[in-house]
Amino acid sequence: MQSPKRALEEWNINLPHIESPDQGLINGTWVLGDPPQYVLQWVNPIFSPLIHQDLQVVLKHLEQKGCITPNLIPTRDGSPCWVEENGCWRIWSFIEGSTIHKIENQSIAVQAGALVGTFHRALSDINHTFIAPQRDIHNTPERMNELKAALDRSPGHPLEKEATVLGEKILQAWKIWDGTMDQPKRICHGDLKISNLRFNADQSKGVCLIDLDTIGPNPLSVELGDAWRSWCNRSGEDDPTAAQFDVDIFAASAKSWMLNAPELLQIEKDSLVGGIERICLELSARFCCDAINNSYFKEDQIRYPQKGMHNLVRAQSQYTLAMSAKENRKICTQIIDQSYNDRK
Template sequence: MRFCVACHCQQIALLLRIRCYHQYPIDPSHLIEVEFNRICGDRGTAGKRQQQNTEPEGDRKDPQTRTNSIVQHRLIVLQALGSNRHHRLSVTLPLCTAAVSFACTKPQIRTAHRTGPRPKPRFRRETRHSVTLDTAPDIVIAHWAEPADWSQQRIGTGLINDTFLLSGPGDGKLVLQRLHTIFAPEVNEDIDAVTRHLAAHGMVTPRLVLTRDGATSIIHENRTWRVLSFVPGYSIDFVDSPARARAAGALVGRFHAVLDGFDYEYRSIRPGVHDTPLHLQNLAAALMEKHDHRLFDATAPLAEDLLRQAELLRDLSDLPERHSHGDLKISNLIFDSSGEAVCLIDLDTLTRMRWPLEMGDALRSWCNPGREDRRPGKLDLDLLTAALEGYAGTTPGLLKREETGALTDGLIQICLELACRFAADALNENYFGWDPTRYPGRGEHNLARAGAMSDLLRDVRQQEAGIRRLTLSLAG
């Protein structure tokens, strides 16, 4: 059956009238005109182009196809984000309102009838405001030591901060970091408080090294820099054995157990952490605005599938928040020569979080035996079992049964959320780091990540019953 643009525009208008009328009253006839003209641009509709016969023959071979594709993509986005189940996640009205507000900005279109002021879109883009550094400036190093006495080497595979290993007199080693702009300088107060508590309870942890003036960090060219003590060992990018997963689980369990009951309020609060509705909004906005992007046709079907799957997410808001690391991917754990996990690094994400999301983020990294960008992403049940056994062995009596029972839901939500973030940045190309030796552009690398994470999400859903049995056994 041929796809009908007019019918789908009517569905868009009906959907938006149903979902948004009480906040942003709109005449559906104007929505049809707005959406259709916004898609087709100043050249008018595909039908008018055919009648006027003003474009070159090569451009008129299939003038309806591109327009149909874009309308269909947007319809799917709006339908997925306008479901009743999404309203529970507080995403429906802001998304639809933002979609309408964006659509009504074309000057040649009469704005929709409304009463009261127009609500503002609630989109908050994830952006990376700087380029990656290959070397740290001497003027920065001088706040801690004489630059001439220390050599530096860029280390780590993190996607956010820039990290350098400083080597100096007497085999001394320090870790110098330039923080991403999403982290306020106050994050160092949190790191100092938490690491003091961990060290007091016998845990190995990196500690902040004060500047010559006694400060925890400095500001250079509007960026925060700090130095941490060096913890010997190595990090990995994927888990290679059940023994490794068990060691990782045991370390994180000790971390959670030591911080349980720690009386501290975090100074640095990052808005939007695991705010899944917000990441769905950002993905929807990218689909609406980036239809001319070189990767749109490859990204849109994947993104639409993710938006549909979001309807099945469970609401975890009734669970308690606990002290959390906030980013337990396997590369944020340091291992020693015997294979034991000795400490957690990259502590900028310290916060209070619901346990299923904290551990869901860990397990999506630990239990996928391949690279984050290698397809197909899969969940290895042997690695999952070992990780949970290691964790349970160091956290007796720590968790409530409803928390462990929701671990599978947290894992699903994390996989979906991260896939949405990668898919959005495949089109926006302004946040996650990328490997220019393996991909032609940031978008291509993020599209590979989105595909692998979507595969992992699908595999988790297929094994959901078995995963739930394993996670419930954690509660005893």
């Protein structure tokens, strides 16, 4: 990977840059300017540079629908990104506001649901064939097969015992999961963790969605299962003992989303709640797999100096959250059904 300073030469931008405090697990992010003017990102090579051509189409459509979006700043030769040997770089316009990492109250949950519902409605009539290869990241059966393979390779690994015990629990929970896999797809954001929603300064209103690399066709149950996995966790990804599904946050956000969302098919509505447990188990499997493989997710090596331990902790947290979501499935289904009926 080239340095941020070298990348900025491709835009003829000479601004101070600092590493963003809101780093994701995949890409690298720097804030440019003081006060901030742009956001520079190194894009992991798991994403094709072609995603930027798709993003230009989607961003234009969102703007035409009145949605606020960050804009891609073209390089000095007019390209939406600069491609180098190990990934590519891009610059976004900076959106004023705040980023949060945990929903602390129902008011924020309402705003989050409204923002995402509006986003889904705005994209419900887009007519675009995606150019970039679509990542099959939410192929849950395949993620479970990858976990099995990782556990088979684990003998001799320092975390073999812990990863095997947890991995077998994850696989068993997936085996008895009784949700629906065969669902229609819509154009979705693809990664609705709460830190990918931008709020205004006092967090009284949702402003826009960011980190748009993952936009593409997905079932709504996958899209919202991932959202509620993030939004409704009372602890965080690094606290497996306290992970619990917050039904009140779910209710506030689900009702607000339903009021702003496009019309749903019956199968879409009926599959939403089951998607929460599915995505929790899927992410738990991915973290557990990477605890052995150490090939994908960044780890906090200061808090977790033993290689793989951070991912193992994350895997346990997501498994605990999956079990909590399962326990609350009946009441969550009632909330969805009532919200769906109220909008008719």
